[in-house]
Amino acid sequence: MLDKLVNGLESYLFRHRAFVILVFLVTTVFLGLQASNLKMDAAFIKNIPLNHTYMQTYLKHQKQFGGANSIMVAVEDTSGDIFNERFFDALKNVHDQLFFIPGVDRAQVKSLFSPSTRFTEVVEDGFAGGPVIPADFSTTAAGLTVVRNNIEKAGIVGRLIAEDYSAAMVTAQLMDFDPQTGEPLDTLAFASQLEEELRTQYENDDIKIHIIGFAKMAGDVADGAKGVVLFFLIAILVTAVMVYLFSKSLVLTFLPLACSLIAVIWQLGLLTVVGFGLDPMSILIPFLVFAIGVSHSVQMINAVRRRVADGKSTKSAAASAFRSLLIPGGIALLSDTVGFLTLLAIDIGIIRELAISASLGVGVIILTNLILLPLVISYTQVTPPKRSHDPSNDGINHIWKKLSAFATTKYAIWVLVITTGLYALGAQQASLMKVGDLQGGAPALHFDSRYNQDTFYITDNFSITTDVMTVIVEAFPEACTYHSVLTEIDEFEWLVGNTPGVEATASLASVAKRVNAGFNEGNPKWQVLPRTTASLVQAVGRVPTTSGLLNGDCSVMPVYLFLQDHKAETIELVIDKVKTLSAEMDSEKLKFKLASGPVGVMAATNEAVAEAQLPMMLYVYGAVFILCLLSFRSLRATVSVVLPLYVVSTLAQALMTLLDIGLAVSTLPVIALGVGIGVDYGIYILSTMAVRLRDGMPVQEAYYEALVERGSAVIFTGLTLAIGVSTWFFSALKFQMDMGILLTFMFLVNMLGAIIILPAIGAFFWRKPKAL
Amino acid sequence: MLFSMLRFVSVCLIAALFLSSVAHASDANSTSSQIQPLAIESIILDIATQGSTTVAVGERGHVFIFDSEKEGGWTQVATPTNAHLTKAFFITPKLGWAVGHDATIIHTRDAGLTWQLQMGSPEIEKPLMDVFFFDESNGVAVGAYGLFYRTSDGGTTWLSEYHEELLFEEDISYLAELKAEDEALYLSERSALLPHFNRINVLSSGQLIMVGELGLVAVSDNQGKQWTKVDFIYEGSLFNTIQLNQTIFVMGLRGHIFQADLDLGSWKEVILPVKSTINGALPNNDGGLILVGNAGVIIDVPVEGKSKVIQQRQGENLVAINQDPQGHIWVAGTKGLFELK
Secondary structure (H helix, E strand, C coil), X not given: XXXXXXXXXXXXXHXXXXXXXXXXXXXXXXHXXXXXXXXXXXXXXXXXXXXXXXXXXXXXXXXHHCCCCEEEEEEEECCCCCCCHHHHHHHHHHHHHHHHCCCEEEEXXXXXXXXXXXXXXXXXXXXXXXXXXXXXXXCCHHHHHHHHHHHHHHCCECCCECCCCCEEXXXXXXXXXXXXXXXXXXXXHHHXXXXXXXXXXXXXXXXXXXXXXXXXHHHHHHHXXXXXXXXXXXXXXXXXXXXXXXXXXXXXXXXXXXXXXXXXXXXXXXXXXXXXXXXXXXXXXXXXXHHHHHHHHHHXXXXXXXXXXXXXXXXXXXXXXXXXXXXXXXXXXXXXXXXXXXXXXXXXXXXXHHHXXXXXXXHHHHHHHHHHHHXXXXXXXXXXXXXXXXXXXXXXXXXXXXXXXXXXXXXXXXXXXXHHHHHHHHHHXXXXXXXXCXXXXXXXXXXXXXXXXXXXXXXXXXXXXXXXXXXXXXXXXXXXXXXXXXXXXXXXXXXXXXXXXXXXXXXXXXXXHHHHHHHCCCCHHHCCCCCCHHHHHHHHHCCCHHHCCCCCCCCEEEEEEXXXXXXXXXXXXHHHHHHHHHHHHCCCCCEEEEEEHHHHHHHHXXXXXXXXXXHHHHXXXXXXXXXXXXXXXXXXXXXXXXXXXXXXXXXHHHHHHHCCCCECCCCHHHHHHHHHHHHHHHHHHHHXXXXXXXXXXXXXXXXXXXXXXXXXXXXXXXXXXXXXXXXXXXXXXXXXXXXXXXXXXXXXXXXXXXXXXXXXXXXXXXXXXXXX | CHHHHHHHHHHHHHHHHHHHHHHHHHHHHCCCCCXXXXXXXXXXXXXXXXXXXXXXEXXXXXXXEECCCCCCCEEEECCXXXXXXXXXXXXXXXXXXXXXXXXXXXXXXXXXXXXXXXXXXXXXXCCEEEEEECCCCCEEXXXXXXXXXXXXXXXXXXXXXXXXXXXXXXHHHHHHHHHHHCHXXXXXXXXXXXXXXXXXXXXXXXXXXXXXXXXEEEEECCCCCCCEECCCCCCCCEEEEEEECCEEEEEEHHHXXXXXXXXXCCEEEECCCCCCCEEEEEECCCCCEEEEEHHHEEEEECCCCCCXXXXXXXXXXXXXXXXXXXXXXXXXXXXXEEEEC
């Protein structure tokens, strides 16, 4: 029935080939125009698992306490001392400039110059205090001395001032939506404003500007991602050379590349049509689409040439190649698509977009490379390869002969033993694979990038860390006037603070204790939560809501945990402790809820990624299994295709452990991509074998013929794919590099799996002919 | 539907069981201290020594004992309180007491290894600031708002005393008027009008000296049963007093330290280079004093010549300084203990 459909399709398409090509042409022009409108897009919200319970807490309180989307600008005086006119002018300019950049929550801009930066001191008759920078401030020596003294009294050294007084900090919170237009904040535009209006304008020999925060990082990542255009060109060039070596024909080099580029144009155009932008992660999809397109095209030109060599006309050879490749090619591409679609199960926006754009792209290849390509080829004049007289062909066939020994039980047993051994080692290493980021700084960027250097500068010179996790304490209105409530929070803070990995903590309770000591002449012996309600209210009352320690009616009081880093183990340890404590301490009236802050987001992401891994693997393998079962209608054939894939993806995980690549938002999809694409090789090889096995041919012979027919195309495919992704190794972005390494590995090793392990399994499955 | 209802009920039951057992467990724990790794870096307010015993006390009922043989030296021990402990005193190397907030008094008979609760009264909402024993049975504990307790049985029973003689004159007449008008208000005002008693100590004469809020300096000839206020030249709070040879020093708020002869007749201010509150004092090797105080200051006060800041530690307030039997000098404060070298 399927054959009938294919035949019908063939005769229809080839009869109207001019019209069909015209339709493709028009579509390409339309989608090309769409693609030219494609924008880079890197919204914070896309990177987080929105439905995770931590993120529900985060979103609920984001408005009040700011979220994880903050920006820090450290202004450094290279002389090592900030107390001079030049520096204070620069700091004031940076403060004002940041204040006016759209998207900044103006109420939360903090620096020496913000009115909320005040000092208090104890004198004989009570408190004295005022803004750290007095209203009549002037940058004279006397004025600077006053400010220096106020800074010490205000206890802001380490937060707003570097520990060694060589720099000062301006911090701000970003809003997700522009309050005037209601539009989502354009993170990348914001990042370039930071670069132009702060760094470019105020950085000079004396003043250095260090900027960190999600928005800046996203901007730097987007800038780094622009480098892929070059990689794309290199990939096209290298691929072109390879296709030429393979086809020895300019026309047959040009057509596959052109059809694959058309697939890329369609894919990019469709992104705009469905309303997506291109983010630094999904920018890699065009590479995949191109490479997959080329590899299927190569199968196509290979098939056409064989038929021409058998004496057919180019047109009927193209039609026949179309007929024979539509099903295996279609199945292979369909399983790629399904492999990508399984990523939809992961509740992180950016991965879902990746899934959709990748499956769109691969779906498009079915049209451009399995249909358009043979139609176009049919207009050309393909010269038959001089098969019998070509010595290199004999050489290749000689290699195929040797390779076919893998389909004999004698060699197969060794292949299987070695494979089993590799698998055992791999599985052991894979079990040690870490989740999350394994290095300091922003994991997307290289260690020595400007952004990460800025991060290290700030964490070294300020007692600030960007590795903050916030536990939100939800209570009842006016809860902070109850001694019992604050005591619980204090107890919680103390116990969490004693967890390894937590460097410091802050909450309303601990601040209220210090304020109470302040009310008692600064005597540390009174650094307690006063039992007298009046004293407690007095102490709490001095803490403004802008401190981020309480909301308006103090029914919500966050506990801030400053961690030593954001490595997965650290996060896990702290999360476990918080869970244990909240299980003990939660009551009707008081709940300790995870989590906000940058590390809270990471914790949720790590958990979501770790949880998604198994289902994702089950889905992708399930899909591949069912597709193989459908196309081969044989369990043994299916197993011999899927088993090598499984071994290789285990080895890829082991490679992650060995190379210190953590399972993260960027690396999670790699396995699905690798399996989805890797299955192609097996399908191509086995579909040729299957026909012959059914006809009663022995395994070794069937395998040999499959190699003669498709072997060079399969190896070529593996190399093309690997070249496309291996250029990412030189990316300015660490995660692209990680993805590049892993995908290159998966593409190459899956290819080896298909030509070595698959026949070895087959040797045992089909010892008797006609056993399929 | 029914099934899900049942399931819901059973989940609630399990949750209720779980919660009640947890509540019970935390009740049991809520008043005792916990051994935690960072306790030694948290607020520590006093270091007491007697013979070979050295003990430090601090927030959340933390108590540490020092053993020079041990790596790091200090070990946290369990106590039956989580109150902010302000002071410790040992009458013998074995027998000691520590006092603190919630009018807490704990007692040890084995050099600080184990502690028993002798008193704890959160409801009076006042902290004890110092404890002093004349012998193994007789002692006093003093604290905020004139809090004053006495024991004659080693602390088994503590009886409250009210030292009216330390009230200010205007307060005495105010209280007298109030007593006639409103008995309840009189009682509450009475319990709040005395100044904080911050430190009590014995002089070489055998007299007791006590310093406190609002420039309070008082002496007693009869183990603190009756006090006499000393004329004093400063109205800020005093936190500590120490006798060095024939000179008595009192010290407190904003870098104020005064000295007088044994008769306490005339006071003279010692000029310090900083205006930080002075909390602790220890005789130095040269006959002078080492002072510690807020803003992390450690000040050397020589017998002759100018005092100078010998160390200033960032971001911590220093409260106590003492020397262990091996001669190490330890300083305690809001970031825990460190050795002064």
